[in-house]
Amino acid sequence: MARETVEPFNPAKELLLPIITHGLPYPQACAKHLRDTLHCSRPFLVISNSLSKNTDAIERLRPALDSGHVALAGVHVGMKPHTYYSEVLQVAREVRGSGADCIVTIGGGSLIDGAKAMSLVLANNANTHQELDALFRATNALRHGQPTAEGGPRTVHPSSIPVLSITTTLSAGEFNPPGGSTNDATDHKQVFCNPAGVGVSVIVMDPALARTTPERVWLSTGLRAVDHCVETICSSNPREEGTRHSLRGIGLLIPGLLEIKQGAGDDAEARLRCQLGAAESMKAANLYGVKVGGSHGIGHQIGPLGVPHAETTCICLPAVQKFNAKVNAEQQQIVLGAFWSDPDIAGALTRHNLVKGQADLGDALDAIIRELGFPRTLKDYGIGRDKLEAIAESSLKDACCQWNAIPLEKKEQVLEILEMCLGDQ
Template structure:
């Protein structure tokens, strides 16, 4: 298969998406020619480093292309903890690396984004991370320097964070997950490499749940407070690719075409946020604060999204119907909704349909699965109030009681 290269945003030269080549060839080619960098710092998932020869294979291919690996970190913990990033920042500086290459999942991608921003702003402690988070935002804040270190990603999951310049990292001392955002046109991500073979090492629950995270991007884009036609079209295309592909992957984990379609759909899922500037809502916003409570990043969608949709239906029922009709029009999805969910097209709502799909993928649906009971809801709701995606939910979530109403449905 020949390489296929396309712009993520047709109006901008970068980032580009590459698929069709083996990941090691695409990375080596684009690092040295597109990015013109020769001393990458590799961030590789723990499972890939343990179970495959990805580090050796990539190191050799990079060397043949004239690049020398500065250092390698294999795996970081979920939710991208400050205490995991700080040693990498120190090593990056000491080895004089000039770029990040990520081969792995969402925590590593978030790490590369946050660290690129952190390197530009001299971050070297928990306190300086917190200071940067406070000053980060749509205008860059006072005394902010923009990222100069590029990163490229070959991902093994479907969360699709590699398409945005938003990065999340958690202060493990406070259990508060912060969003870091560099608004610069040249910030960070430059090349996204897609190779479905790499995804075979991802645990099935991770592959499928991160796929639902990408579905969440699509759904909240269509159902946004201020929807945009171009964004809605891209998101509905993402749904048409993602959900049938996830159901196919569940049936046959080795279906590489299903995995490729899911990866391409995940890219579509981010166009609303990144290209068309659509604000997401409560599923993402509350989900950011479920993570530090022990809910894996992508699985927050499985717990929250149906409940958020039911809460928001009072103001965006017509938008939700666009998604619902798209689901029913896909034969493999419709079969699942009828046979496994006993749903009727005329009476089921979008929250019901997604509940059936999540359960068909054998993913957790309730907070109780993680040992989170009613006694923890108050603190989760309180800290969620400060998340900017909570503030852009279609129904204003401006009081703790409103967030608690959603969380109660998730017990």
């Protein structure tokens, strides 16, 4: 019989949300925590288009909910990547009209950000693009102790209905209270945050369901979680507690990703380790305020040029670490030590002819990314030298670049990193 493990995302606050559950099949876990943790009985389901079309995910969920006296209030299939305002407003209207008392997502990051946005919209009665944009901007201002814009809301009500997410990727947005939503008119991605500080209340991990995720998506989002770990260990403001969580994340993620790529061992067990590693990857930033850096900041700018969000890590992370090595070599050695002390990771490094004590962190990351089968350069994605100036200028406006171990304040600094990423030598 399946045994459930339930743990708080924040180990110091055992009674507070969010919680993580694994061990039960997702239909049973969902029904149990809707009823017993969230005290909800009318969930509105938002499910990815691919899972709806290619799996029996909904059919498996319904009887489990019925047996717990929980009934779906409605279902919405699919949301476009980047969580556009228009869809947030559309689905929020569906949720409001259904009389739902919570939102359940089955899928990846766009759905999760969408659900977080909808809950905030419903609490604050935002019905137009302008009202939604003003609301999101107000949440950011209040979060940073700044005055809200003229004409915007003076107060923001906390999200009104909880979100339960059944996760199928490793991008880890479910552990992040803020979310991002894209303005249809400008294509600008606006960050927002529930004033109560909770994004998703219950995170359900089911590695059997995660097997339906395409391998490239699984591995690339796993590398994105590795990026969270590396950049927080090598941060401009590292914290010992955060580093412990990030090292634990590396130890779960990279061996699990290698195992899945090689098709060795128990796939479900490796996927669960990856899921738990993704949770660890977010703790330094979310529990201890540790900043990420240039890989995230520059990656945000190359994503719109046709690089899948998670794969920006494959291009940026090694180069950023090489650039930063002059100021954080000691922190980079912590990561390298973790790599070489794990036999699976060390084996991958050795297969790429790296030698312990000689290879730097950028080289080691390059080897791991190549071992998992990903392109490494801008050229591989059709991005040429003619785009570098615009990428660099845009990067300077990104907070993550300003938080980099060497603050990226000049275009020439970003161009130096991008030259390492170009791949036209």
